[in-house]
Amino acid sequence: MSARAGIVVTGTEVLTGQISDRNGPWIATQLLDLGVDVAHITVCGDRPDDLRSALRFLADEGVDLIVTSGGLGPTADDLTVATVADFCGIGVDHDQQVEDQIRDIVREWSIRRGNDPDRESVRAAIRKQAMVPRGATVVSPAGTAPGVVVPAGSDHPVVMVLPGPPRELQAMWPAAVDAQPAVEAIRGRIELETETIRMFGTAESELAETLRDAESTVSRFGDLEITTCLRVSELEMVTRFPADAMDAYRAVAGLVVERHGDTVYSTDGSTVDDQVAALLAGHRIATAESCTGGMIAARLTDRAGSSAYVMGGVVSYDNSAKTGLLDVPAAMIAEHGAVSEEVASAMATGALSRLGADIAVSTTGVAGPGGGTPEKPVGTVCFGLARSGGSVITRRLVLAGTRADVRERSVTVAMHMLRSALSD
């Protein structure tokens, strides 16, 4: 048995949907990488009773480690440390060393903002954040809130208490998992292998059929924990298994590639973004976007080092931008409409030459909810891909979903057109 963990995310703003939680999945990924199985992520508001219930639930589930995020700030609704200490049946002590450390951070920050760092309100906030459960290991703050790791007791597992801002939590994570109680909680874990296959163009039900066949033909199929997930038109199959079931995994993966090989684009964990970035080395790319409004350029430049190959792009939302910045003939727009393969082709060619690129991708479509016609219903998107010295490839698709779905799916299609063109 590998060690099991539970995660408690606190924060009324997360519970009520004001912000979406990034910490739960991030912590889960880190724990999985350490070979720790995550049983549950729970989200509750800033109410001590609900937090206590969530801790009790996870302790009763027999997890070896609970990780909490959030509720360490200076405001009155930040109650995690006190609640965890109470749950574990231990007192809370003031820690002068921690207080000094926070004061130094806050002082520098206050002075930079022109505030008095010795105001009573600031001192009270610092004192609150310097209260440490007895016997816990302190994790130095990345912001102003320190974390704590409370050792296991007779009726509770190790509890790791971390702040809510993702940047602080992530910066403090290495020290937190190195704290003695955490090391003890995750000792004796079994490392599970994780393998991912990514497809573009296979339906989830088709993959399900292949997996049903694999179930009856592959021995030790039962040792593989397989999850399939459709996201933004891509299908992902993730398999976790003990190292000695590698042969079973290979047999299943072989069957999947045999049946769906034309749509399988990744078996090594790489995403289409990873592959496009690698393939773009030595190239110069430009974008010409209408319905995706800059999302392809944003996605390409999301990656550190992308300035080596991204020249830039044009968001030609209005037709005047298509003619003025991308040299699409106005007569072509009048004849075929802005949403047409002809215009997509001209946009890609225009971006190629205007931005001095050797590859360019374009989109023009009806993202909706308005603007659809019988000939070009909402979701109709035309794509163009131009290469220097080569012919232009165009595609026309009708994508399903909301405005956001159509835009997101269009970006995915464009990335796959790029991958496919660059790997030829």
Added chain:
Amino acid sequence: MSARAGIVVTGTEVLTGQISDRNGPWIATQLLDLGVDVAHITVCGDRPDDLRSALRFLADEGVDLIVTSGGLGPTADDLTVATVADFCGIGVDHDQQVEDQIRDIVREWSIRRGNDPDRESVRAAIRKQAMVPRGATVVSPAGTAPGVVVPAGSDHPVVMVLPGPPRELQAMWPAAVDAQPAVEAIRGRIELETETIRMFGTAESELAETLRDAESTVSRFGDLEITTCLRVSELEMVTRFPADAMDAYRAVAGLVVERHGDTVYSTDGSTVDDQVAALLAGHRIATAESCTGGMIAARLTDRAGSSAYVMGGVVSYDNSAKTGLLDVPAAMIAEHGAVSEEVASAMATGALSRLGADIAVSTTGVAGPGGGTPEKPVGTVCFGLARSGGSVITRRLVLAGTRADVRERSVTVAMHMLRSALSD
């Protein structure tokens, strides 16, 4: 007491961080709008035992309604209906009417894809999805998976079972909450008011100080459930309260506006995006982006109807795009560097004239992680805002965080510059 609900999100892909959950927060928001208090959101993988534990936990917490999402698909890891029925101690029956409905949907879809809709594997998948817990109300599918609403029993509350794909879940929601068992579960609820104040430029600790003062001066302060949340440089204060505590809310809101009025930009729930969109009516906007790489254009065009005022933009990642498409003098870049207020200004002016706009915003910065210098460390971003017939405003900031943080924060700053300029 208002009705309380718990949410169970299933899916190993969510638990393991492959995808981030959008359903939990979405359902929570809908329930809050119905006056139902959400106690917990829990996420578990596709293991029946873990799902059963999560259902037990929420039932023991005494919630009136449990909503589940996910696990209704055709694959073997989709076990929610069977597990919920087992948890509620009721059998599962085949429903011919539901099967016919799914078959019609799948048939059309298979034929369009050129597949045989009568293959045994497809028939098996349809039969699986047509199994309904005894006594449950069926919610017609938006994709192929129907939902069910199971009435309360002696040891469990009403359980509403919905699919995982957000589009399907959201489309089915109105019918699900109208199902008789759901109506009974949320009957007798107390509607709570929700008010939101948004600030840009106030620190969370400063707001905490104001709220501590309000606590001692405003009567019935204790009836207000206040949460404060910092996100992408904006500070949000959300207050929920029974209608008869409106005076207390008004007193607190008055104090917040009195102390932080220069940073308060919204007291009516509107976001900066809402405000900028409204202010742009009758205008024509253009963007010129370097470090944000298209994110501002993408955010502006995220909104239906934005084609009325978005002309387009240029992603001038490479310096050649700054000179070629935005007319930034090469000598200016050589003298001041691409990351400078001079270049930001020229970019905005260039976008204004090239795209025929009357307002334009620009960004140029060092998003990192590489590229920083002592004079222009990582996080340095220069902004420009140009208006036709007006002078150009520029700003230079050093933003904290990762590459993604710097880019995201830059977009927020740009949106606030637009709001501020347009409201003058």
